[in-house]
Amino acid sequence: MFSRRLAVLLAVAGLAFVAGQAAIEARPGQATGVVASITDGDTLRLTNGLRVRLLQIDTPELGSGECYSRAARTALLLRAPVGSRVVLEADPRLDRVDRYGRLLRYVHRGSMNVNVALVRAGAAAPYFYGGDRGRYATRLLGEARRAKSARRGLWGACPGTVLDPESAVETSQRRQSPVPLAGGGRCDPNYTGGCVPRYPPDVDCADVRALGIAPVRVVGRDPHRLDGDDDGFGCE
Secondary structure, X not given: OXXXXXXXXXXXHHHHHHHHHHHHHOOOOEEEEEEEEEEEOOEXXXXXXXXXXXOOEEOOOOOOOOOOHHHHHXXXXXXXXXXXXXXXXXXXXXXXXXXXXXEEEEEEEOOEEHHHHHHHOOOOEEOOHHHOOOOOHHHHHHHHHHHHHOOOOHHHHOOOOOOOOOOOOOOOOOOOOOOOOOOOOOEOOOEEOOOOEOOOOOOOXXXXXXXXXXXXXXXXXXXXXXXXXXXXXXXX
C-alpha cells in the first residue's frame, strides 16, 4: 500500500513538473533554443537553423575593420557559448523579425539577460531603431552610460565613440583591445602566439580566426581541441 501511494505521489509530482515546463515554454513571446554558432557581436544562430539578432543593441560590424568588432563577438561567445540553451524573448512593442529574416529577441541564459550584460560590459551599445524603445530600453541606456563613464569595453578601446541610441554604433578603425575573459584570466596558458580565450567555454578554429590570431602553438593540453593533426599547431 505504501509503495503504491508513493508511486502515485511521484507520478503527480512528475506531471506537475512537466506541466510547469510546458507553461514556461508556452509563455507568449518566449521560446528556447540551443546556440549553434556566434555570427558577430549581436547575432547568433541556433541548432534549428534560425538566426537571432539581439534586440535594442548594436556592436561594431565584424570584418569591417571597426574597432572592437572581434572583441564584441568574443563577448557574446562567452555569454552564450556554443551548445548552451537560451531563452528567446520577443518584445510586443517591437518587430519580431527584421528584413533579413532574423528573429529579433532578447536572449536569456539562466538568470542573465545577455543583451543587457553586453551593454554593461561595454561590448555593445543600445540601439533603438526608428526611435522605438522596448521594455528594457531604460535599463540598457543606464548601463551604457555607466560603461562609458567607466571606459569599459569599446568605450575605452575606441576613443571618440558617441553614445547615441538612435543610431547604430560607429567606432574608429584602430587596433582592438582584448575583451576581459572568464575563467580567471584573459588567455589560456595552453596556447602561445595569440590570446586564445581560457577554457571553458569551448571555442573552435572559426572563433580563433575571427580573433585574428590563427595559427596558434599548442604548448599544453589543447582543451579547445584546435590541433586536429597533433603537430603542435592549432588552426593552421
